[in-house]
Amino acid sequence: MEKEKVTLPKFDTEKYLKEGDAIYAQRAEVEKVADKISKDGYSNIFLLGIGGTWAEFAPIKYAIEKYSDVDVYLVNAAELNVLKHRKLTKDSIVITASASGDTKEIVEAVKWIVADGIQVMAFTKSTGPLGQVAQTVIEANVTTGMCEYSYLLFNLLALRLLYNRGDFPDYELFADQMKGIFKNLVDIREQFDPKAEEIAKKYYSEPYNIWVGSGALWGETYLFSMCILEEMQWVRTKSVTSPEFFHGTLELVEKDVPVFLVKGEDECRALDTRVETFCKKITDNLIVFDTAEYALDGIDDKFRALVSPLIATSLLTERLAAHYETYTKHNLNYRRYYRQFEY
Amino acid sequence: MEKEKVTLPKFDTEKYLKEGDAIYAQRAEVEKVADKISKDGYSNIFLLGIGGTWAEFAPIKYAIEKYSDVDVYLVNAAELNVLKHRKLTKDSIVITASASGDTKEIVEAVKWIVADGIQVMAFTKSTGPLGQVAQTVIEANVTTGMCEYSYLLFNLLALRLLYNRGDFPDYELFADQMKGIFKNLVDIREQFDPKAEEIAKKYYSEPYNIWVGSGALWGETYLFSMCILEEMQWVRTKSVTSPEFFHGTLELVEKDVPVFLVKGEDECRALDTRVETFCKKITDNLIVFDTAEYALDGIDDKFRALVSPLIATSLLTERLAAHYETYTKHNLNYRRYYRQFEY
Numbered sequence: 001m002e003k004e005k006v007t008l009p010k011f012d013t014e015k016y017l018k019e020g021d022a023i024y025a026q027r028a029e030v031e032k033v034a035d036k037i038s039k040d041g042y043s044n045i046f047l048l049g050i051g052g053t054w055a056e057f058a059p060i061k062y063a064i065e066k067y068s069d070v071d072v073y074l075v076n077a078a079e080l081n082v083l084k085h086r087k088l089t090k091d092s093i094v095i096t097a098s099a100s101g102d103t104k105e106i107v108e109a110v111k112w113i114v115a116d117g118i119q120v121m122a123f124t125k126s127t128g129p130l131g132q133v134a135q136t137v138i139e140a141n142v143t144t145g146m147c148e149y150s151y152l153l154f155n156l157l158a159l160r161l162l163y164n165r166g167d168f169p170d171y172e173l174f175a176d177q178m179k180g181i182f183k184n185l186v187d188i189r190e191q192f193d194p195k196a197e198e199i200a201k202k203y204y205s206e207p208y209n210i211w212v213g214s215g216a217l218w219g220e221t222y223l224f225s226m227c228i229l230e231e232m233q234w235v236r237t238k239s240v241t242s243p244e245f246f247h248g249t250l251e252l253v254e255k256d257v258p259v260f261l262v263k264g265e266d267e268c269r270a271l272d273t274r275v276e277t278f279c280k281k282i283t284d285n286l287i288v289f290d291t292a293e294y295a296l297d298g299i300d301d302k303f304r305a306l307v308s309p310l311i312a313t314s315l316l317t318e319r320l321a322a323h324y325e326t327y328t329k330h331n332l333n334y335r336r337y338y339r340q341f342e343y
Numbered sequence: 344m345e346k347e348k349v350t351l352p353k354f355d356t357e358k359y360l361k362e363g364d365a366i367y368a369q370r371a372e373v374e375k376v377a378d379k380i381s382k383d384g385y386s387n388i389f390l391l392g393i394g395g396t397w398a399e400f401a402p403i404k405y406a407i408e409k410y411s412d413v414d415v416y417l418v419n420a421a422e423l424n425v426l427k428h429r430k431l432t433k434d435s436i437v438i439t440a441s442a443s444g445d446t447k448e449i450v451e452a453v454k455w456i457v458a459d460g461i462q463v464m465a466f467t468k469s470t471g472p473l474g475q476v477a478q479t480v481i482e483a484n485v486t487t488g489m490c491e492y493s494y495l496l497f498n499l500l501a502l503r504l505l506y507n508r509g510d511f512p513d514y515e516l517f518a519d520q521m522k523g524i525f526k527n528l529v530d531i532r533e534q535f536d537p538k539a540e541e542i543a544k545k546y547y548s549e550p551y552n553i554w555v556g557s558g559a560l561w562g563e564t565y566l567f568s569m570c571i572l573e574e575m576q577w578v579r580t581k582s583v584t585s586p587e588f589f590h591g592t593l594e595l596v597e598k599d600v601p602v603f604l605v606k607g608e609d610e611c612r613a614l615d616t617r618v619e620t621f622c623k624k625i626t627d628n629l630i631v632f633d634t635a636e637y638a639l640d641g642i643d644d645k646f647r648a649l650v651s652p653l654i655a656t657s658l659l660t661e662r663l664a665a666h667y668e669t670y671t672k673h674n675l676n677y678r679r680y681y682r683q684f685e686y
Contacts, residue, residue, distance in 0.1 A: 086408065226591035236579075337625070
């Protein structure tokens with residue numbers, strides 16, 4: 001029996017898969033850039049972001065530290081602009097990103113970094129302010145599934161760098177299997193969508209929301225609570241890692257306080273389970289998003305932790321955000337302050 | 344004219360100064376430990392904490408990175424227990440702390456770290472579970488001003504290590520001047536106390552509180568919002584660094600939303616000022632704690648950034664917490680969950 005065609009509200013499946021193919025087709029371009037960086041040599045890696053980009057780079061830092069001894073620093077651009085960093089030298093490679101191309105703090109940072117003779121590789125528009133300054137640019141012309149595409153491109157770049165160091169011999173297999181990732185993520189969306197609607201309907205007007213995650217999923221947990229709920233929905237959140245949860249935030253859990261746990265598939269899963277076990281005893285409103293629930297056709301289990309941020313972002317930043325918007329009636333694209341005036 | 348004697352509620356000035364003298368008298372012991380660590384040699388420094396101790400080590404990481412090229416890692420004990428860390432080797436020196444001596448995640452970590460043949464230096468009770476495992480222990484028998492004493496001891500140890508590397512030639516001057524720090528912190532308490540009462544009275548029952556800080560004061564900002572307001576007062580907070588504030592949290596500021604800004608004296612002050620300027624336009628409830636407001640007799644200006652966490656903790660974790668307790672009528676020592684049962 002053929003699977004029934006599901007229509008996802010506010011989502012153009014066809015366009016998403018088409019853009020996904022285009023992103024995957026950039027694999028050779030990303031590898032060429034990585035190979036050039038490897039050939040030129042580098043002493044350490046700086047992942048430069050702020051807000052959403054910082055969060056998207058967090059699992060890349062996790063992956064690099066998992067597989068390699070190379071020094072990697074995840075830095076906030078505004079902080080770097082004032083504090084500088086002793087380990088950032090002419091031998092460093094800086095990897096950054098800006099979809100808009102004009103993230104103020106990142107553009108400011110990259111200007112002085114490039115002036116200091118340090119190589120910067122940016123995922124951004126070649127014609128934007130960041131693209132004009134960085135020495136190397138990879139441009140993705142997409143309008144759907146932004147975070148997933150970013151995660152894939154960042155992973156391909158970082159893991160290819162590790163492969164070139166002998167730290168991730170599985171690179172070719174991983175990259176080959178990523179061909180089918182976006183189809184998987186459509187299936188996951190379809191499977192999760194009714195649950196997303198239910199959660200949004202029940203919790204969209206909660207005055208306080210605790211979000212918990214860890215390891216490879218901490219970035220996405222933070223991103224959803226900060227970029228989506230705070231910035232785009234004006235929903236009050238407290239986000240905290242699973243290990244830190246037990247020092248402070250736990251005391252705020254009550255029967256009617258919603259706790260959203262993004263449960264992952266890496267070494268930190270035991271810490272997520274500890275949060276889950278505790279919260280089950282205290283609140284009637286524990287919502288668990290477990291990436292392990294979702295099958296990934298054609299992708300080896302050993303890559304699941306690397307892929308888990310893509311699953312989580314499909315669930316949260318994509319489906320849950322869309323349903324929140326429907327219930328809050330608050331346009332995801334409307335800001336009252338951010339980029340609206342000088343500050 | 345002699346200054347009028349001020350009585351601070353819930354604070355025993357005499358005892359605090361006496362304990363402060365005892366802490367300062369440990370300077371020679373701390374230096375001896377530091378000199379031994381330096382003599383034995385180490386390749387990098389791990390600051391190991393969780394919750395409050397993680398937060399107290401944050402300004403120490405700031406200080407080390409400010410003055411030295413030595414690699415320093417600030418790690419969460421529960422996370423380290425599952426993720427491990429490739430840079431943690433037999434050549435590392437681990438610095439940790441636990442006032443209770445039995446912080447579960449830290450004791451667990453130190454057990455396997457010591458078993459791996461790595462040196463651990465712990466600020467804790469020599470008779471407690473942590474003190475029994477760590478190879479080197481510095482014990483402080485105090486009951487008042489805990490955070491200030493910790494900050495001083497941590498600073499003395501870290502800066503002495505840097506001095507021994509040639510990275511902080513001012514060590515002797517700094518350590519000499521710290522003799523008068525606790526008297527200064529009493530004066531600062533007295534100056535701030537009426538303001539603390541006013542703030543607690545006005546805001547103790549707010550349903551949502553944004554706390555912002557940066558640089559050397561981020562640890563203390565996070566500590567106050569997490570340890571004091573969340574864990575000890577069950578007050579809902581969102582804490583965020585000044586650079587990150589502009590990506591997400593800013594959209595939640597409204598006329599009646601309280602924003603508490605802990606304004607520091609280091610390179611990040613400009614980021615704090617940016618938050619201040621923005622919030623002044625939006626909310627009627629911006630509360631600024633500016634450590635620069637407070638004079639420090641007998642302490643050079645160049646040491647102010649290092650001392651700023653001690654000022655901030657005197658204001659917040661000491662005076663403001665005491666007044667919150669008075670208004671919330673919620674005992675600072677009462678927990679409903681933390682350490683109350685297995686989880």
